[in-house]
Amino acid sequence: MASGEIPSEGFGRPLSGGPIKFGPYVLESRLAVGGTAEVFMARPLDPSAEPRKLIVKRLLPHFVADPEGRTMFEREAALHALVHHENVVRVYASGSVGSEPWLAMEFVDGCDLYRLLRRLGGHARKLGVGVSTHIAREVLAALASVHSARDPSGQPAGIVHGDVTPSNVYLSVQGRAKLGDFGIARAMNRAPRRASGGELLKGKFGYLSPEQVAGEPFDYRADLFSVATVLAEMLLGKPLFGGSGQLAVLLAIRDCHIDDLIEARSQLPDGLFAVLERSLSREPSQRYPTAEALSAELAPFDGGDQHSQSEIGALVRWVQSAPSVEQIRSVRQSAGKIRAAISARHSSAVDEERPTSEYVPIPSTVITRAGTRLGPWPFARLVEAIATGEIARGDEVEYMGRPAAAVELIDDLSRFLPPRTVTTNRLAGVGAPDFADQMTLPALVSVLFRVLESDATGVLFAEGGTPEPGRQARADGLSWNENGRKELYFLQGRLHHVASNNASELLGQYLVRHGTISREELDFALAVLPRYGGRMGETLVSLGLVSSLDVFRAIRDQGRDRMVGLFRWTAGKLAFFAGQTSPHVEFPLDFELVPIIFSGVEAAEPDETPMTTWRPHLDVKVGPAPAPRPRLDLVRWPDIVRRLLALTTEPMPVRDILQAIAQSEPRVTASDTLRALDILLGGNMLTRLPPSA
Numbered sequence: 001m002a003s004g005e006i007p008s009e010g011f012g013r014p015l016s017g018g019p020i021k022f023g024p025y026v027l028e029s030r031l032a033v034g035g036t037a038e039v040f041m042a043r044p045l046d047p048s049a050e051p052r053k054l055i056v057k058r059l060l061p062h063f064v065a066d067p068e069g070r071t072m073f074e075r076e077a078a079l080h081a082l083v084h085h086e087n088v089v090r091v092y093a094s095g096s097v098g099s100e101p102w103l104a105m106e107f108v109d110g111c112d113l114y115r116l117l118r119r120l121g122g123h124a125r126k127l128g129v130g131v132s133t134h135i136a137r138e139v140l141a142a143l144a145s146v147h148s149a150r151d152p153s154g155q156p157a158g159i160v161h162g163d164v165t166p167s168n169v170y171l172s173v174q175g176r177a178k179l180g181d182f183g184i185a186r187a188m189n190r191a192p193r194r195a196s197g198g199e200l201l202k203g204k205f206g207y208l209s210p211e212q213v214a215g216e217p218f219d220y221r222a223d224l225f226s227v228a229t230v231l232a233e234m235l236l237g238k239p240l241f242g243g244s245g246q247l248a249v250l251l252a253i254r255d256c257h258i259d260d261l262i263e264a265r266s267q268l269p270d271g272l273f274a275v276l277e278r279s280l281s282r283e284p285s286q287r288y289p290t291a292e293a294l295s296a297e298l299a300p301f302d303g304g305d306q307h308s309q310s311e312i313g314a315l316v317r318w319v320q321s322a323p324s325v326e327q328i329r330s331v332r333q334s335a336g337k338i339r340a341a342i343s344a345r346h347s348s349a350v351d352e353e354r355p356t357s358e359y360v361p362i363p364s365t366v367i368t369r370a371g372t373r374l375g376p377w378p379f380a381r382l383v384e385a386i387a388t389g390e391i392a393r394g395d396e397v398e399y400m401g402r403p404a405a406a407v408e409l410i411d412d413l414s415r416f417l418p419p420r421t422v423t424t425n426r427l428a429g430v431g432a433p434d435f436a437d438q439m440t441l442p443a444l445v446s447v448l449f450r451v452l453e454s455d456a457t458g459v460l461f462a463e464g465g466t467p468e469p470g471r472q473a474r475a476d477g478l479s480w481n482e483n484g485r486k487e488l489y490f491l492q493g494r495l496h497h498v499a500s501n502n503a504s505e506l507l508g509q510y511l512v513r514h515g516t517i518s519r520e521e522l523d524f525a526l527a528v529l530p531r532y533g534g535r536m537g538e539t540l541v542s543l544g545l546v547s548s549l550d551v552f553r554a555i556r557d558q559g560r561d562r563m564v565g566l567f568r569w570t571a572g573k574l575a576f577f578a579g580q581t582s583p584h585v586e587f588p589l590d591f592e593l594v595p596i597i598f599s600g601v602e603a604a605e606p607d608e609t610p611m612t613t614w615r616p617h618l619d620v621k622v623g624p625a626p627a628p629r630p631r632l633d634l635v636r637w638p639d640i641v642r643r644l645l646a647l648t649t650e651p652m653p654v655r656d657i658l659q660a661i662a663q664s665e666p667r668v669t670a671s672d673t674l675r676a677l678d679i680l681l682g683g684n685m686l687t688r689l690p691p692s693a
Contacts, residue, residue, distance in 0.1 A: 021045065022040075022042070022102070023095060023096075023102060024044060024046070024049075024093075024095075025042040025043065025045060025054075025056050026042060026043050026044075027041075027042050028041050028042060028043065029041045031055070036060055037057050037058060037073065038057075038058060039055055039056070040055070041053070042054055042055065042104070051092075051106075051107070053107045054092060054105065054106065055104070055105045055107050056104055056105075057103040058100060058101070058102045059073050059100060059101055065099075070101060073103075074094075074101060076103070076182045077094035077101070077103050079157070080103070080182040082149040082159065083149045083159070085142055085146075086176070087138050087145070087178050087179060088142045088145060088146065088178060088180070089105055089170060090105065091104070092104045106178075108178055108180075109172055110171045110172040110320070111170075111171055111316055111319045112166065112168070112169060113169040113170075113171060113230070114169075116319050119318070119319050120237065125237075126235070126236070126237035127235070127237075128303065129268070129269060129272070130308060131303050132231055133231065133272075133298050133301040133303065134177075134305075134309075134312075135171070135177045135312070136230065136234070137295045137299070137302055138176065138177035139164065139169055139177060139179055140224075140227055140294055140295040141291075142178065142179035143164070143179065143220070143224070143227065144291040144292050146159050146179070147160075147220045147223070147290070147291060160218065160219060161223050162212070162218075162222065163181060164223050164227055164230065165204040165206075165207045165230065166204075166207075167181075167204060168181040173313050173316050174309065174313055175311070175312035175313035176312075177312070205249065205250065205548065205549055206240075206249050206253070207226045208253060209221070209226060209253070210256060211284060213254050213552065214254060218284075219284070220290075221287050223291070224288055225279065225284075225287065228280050229241070229280070231276065231298075232258070232261050232276055232280070235261075235268065236260055236261065236264055240261060240280075241253050245538060245548075246541060246548030247538070247541075247548055247586075247587065250549065251552075251587065251588075254590070255282070256280055258276075258277070258280055261273070261277075261280075269300075269301055271301075272298075272301050362401045363376035363400075364377055364378075364379070364382050364399045364400055365398040366382070366385070367395065367396045367397075367398070368391075368395045369392075369394045369395055374391075378526070378527075379526070379530050379534075380526035380527070380529060382397070382399075382413065383413075383416050383529070383534055384503050386413060386417055387416050387501075387503075388500075388501040389501045391407055392407075393406070393407065394408075397410060399412070412533070412534055413534075415533075415534065416534065433575040434576050434577060434578040435576040438571075438572070438573060439462065439569050439570070439571055439573055440570075441567065441678075441682070442678075443574055444567060445597060445679055445683055446682055446684070447576050448683075449632070449682070449684065451576075452594070452632070452635065453629060453631050453632050454493070454578075454631075455492045456490055456578055457491050457492055457581065458489075458576055458578040458579055458580050459487055459488065460487070460574065460575070461486075461487055461575045461577070462486045462487075462566055462569070462572060463484065463572050463573050464484060464570075465569055465571065465572060466568060466569055466570050484501065484502060484572070485500070486498060486499065486501075486563075488563060488566070494591060494592060494593065495559070495563060495592075495596065496585070496590065497585045497589060498589070507536045507551075507554065507555060508526065509522075510554060511540070516546060516550060516554060517540065524543070525539045525540055525543060525545065537551040537555065556589060559589040560589070560599070563591075563600065564599050564600045564603050565603075567601060567603050568603055568604050594635060594636065594638070597679060598638065598676075598679065601675050605671075607669070608671070610670075610671045610674035610678065611670055613674075614654060614677075617654065618653065618654045618658075619653050619654070620654055620688055620690070621654075621689040621690070622648050622651065622653075622654060622657065622677065622681070622686050622688060624648060624650075624686065624687070625684050625685055629684070629685055632683075638676070639665075640661070640668055641676055644661075644676055644680060645685070645686075647661075654677070657673065657677070658670050658673055
């Protein structure tokens with residue numbers, strides 16, 4: 001190698017040996033390593049090329065061979081290159097060195113907003129209203145350009161950034177704010193808008209919109225929610241959505257709990273809280289329609305270009321003057337060596353560090369109230385037995401070698417006991433249920449319509465199952481795969497919580513069944529579950545087996561599936577107790593009932609079933625219900641329901657209904673139409689009439 005020649009870079013080669021050649025650039029220092037890429041300070045290899053200082057982003061080695069990783073990186077380059085705005089970090093070029101893709105981007109001499117906020121917090125300081133609003137409006141100007149970008153053919157690109165966080169807002173020493181990192185950005189008209197939990201968590205999940213958290217389709221209004229979240233953090237001096245853990249943060253976002261902002265309302269200029277409140281609406285349709293519209297509403301609170309840029313520049317230089325992470329680490333290491341030397345000097349001997357022994361939980365034994373001994377059981381089996389009702393209050397447990405005590409008195413176990421409710425104590429003088437019937441699909445739909453119509457709070461107790469041929473009948477004449485019990489709690493007409501005695505519906509089993517974790521990973525999590533207070537979700541997240549967003553969505557989907565599964569039951573009993581408050585649960589579901597009713601009926605009536613059932617009755621007429629149901633008119637019904645209600649203002653044969661829907665809604669199948677009819681008839685929104693009516 002000739003003197004002065006820069007060596008080419010290989011994977012994993014450190015920069016301690018000096019600058020390295022990488023394609024058309026010289027990589028001078030590594031700035032950061034993220035989840036999928038690493039970022040370098042660089043300069044062009046050509047001494048006449050401009051700019052002389054820039055950033056090179058390159059894919060991490062283990063992602064180079066991953067088609068999905070390469071595709072995301074290439075998509076970032078393509079989308080980023082479509083946007084040209086002074087408040088967007090500029091992409092100069094992209095390419096590949098061998099099989100390794102790279103991006104060359106603008107170097108912003110300054111710091112990101114996250115670093116500034118962290119430094120301010122360490123000094124008990126906050127950004128002022130004028131500066132905070134100015135930064136937010138600079139980001140909104142960037143987003144306006146992002147959202148209105150066009151592809152090379154001149155068509156709207158429909159780009160959603162999807163990751164507007166303080167870490168992706170770069171502040172320069174000149175006082176300007178720029179939006180960067182299009183790593184999870186997507187063009188709505190060219191890629192699915194439903195992003196996975198892993199993809200979203202490459203950003204900071206505390207800034208996601210409710211629809212992103214829920215895994216629902218999202219558009220540019222999700223970016224506006226994120227901007228408002230960042231602005232609120234600048235004003236409060238702390239994150240808007242907090243909590244005791246990651247799942248708590250995601251719940252706070254889903255429910256738009258902005259209590260800290262409400263508490264600080266009196267400290268904000270008149271009108272600013274109202275702008276933030278609208279921007280942080282749970283429903284995207286209630287937010288501002290565009291980035292320009294939100295920016296215009298924030299304009300009266302902006303400190304102005306000259307003042308804000310001067311203050312931002314001063315703050316950035318203050319942050320840059322702070323010791324670097326490497327300097328702090330070096331000082332701490334030196335101090336540690338000094339302390340170790342002093343300790344060694346005053347110790348006659350130093351014990352060698354012993355490896356931590358493998359955690360092996362002691363099994364537990366159960367003594368039921370009837371005197372039966374069960375076990376010894378590992379912790380996971382114990383939790384399953386409690387959660388499914390196999391162990392009840394009053395049963396004693398010799399918990400991990402300790403003296404026997406009632407299960408409700410053992411803190412590690414009592415949290416898994418079903419709450420004391422009117423259903424679990426229904427013989428204790430609580431009175432008759434408000435609704436009781438045999439378990440049938442029409443009966444279930446009917447009681448759910450009552451809850452829906454009255455915005456009821458209460459609990460539905462279901463006992464039964466699906467009869468299995470060849471199984472011996474129980475004393476009540478029913479036979480089923482197991483004696484199923486479900487408790488469905490409703491809060492103001494929405495599904496709040498579902499408890500089940502089916503062990504296969506526990507979270508760990510649910511995640512294995514859906515391929516999120518393996519059976520071996522679940523067994524490992526179960527073995528260490530006591531370390532995390534028996535909380536499966538926290539255990540899996542702490543072990544790095546799943547992301548918190550994956551667990552959040554799994555708990556939600558698990559609750560929905562528990563209720564949908566009830567629609568498949570064909571035998572048993574139902575009892576609804578109105579006015580009974582729901583138990584405290586760590587993860588309230590907060591589901592609308594209409595989508596669940598439709599999903600449940602579809603699960604109970606596969607595609608051929610409705611047509612088979614209705615074929616002998618196609619001349620039956622369907623007409624309006626005898627009594628009006630004004631409160632149900634306010635429900636957000638699917639289009640097929642509104643169409644059926646419009647068709648049946650006068651009695652109409654089912655045969656004609658099917659023909660009319662087929663002509664006007666060709667994508668709606670006959671089975672879809674008949675299932676919707678079943679739902680409306682079960683909910684008494686329509687009525688069946690004889691053919692002669």
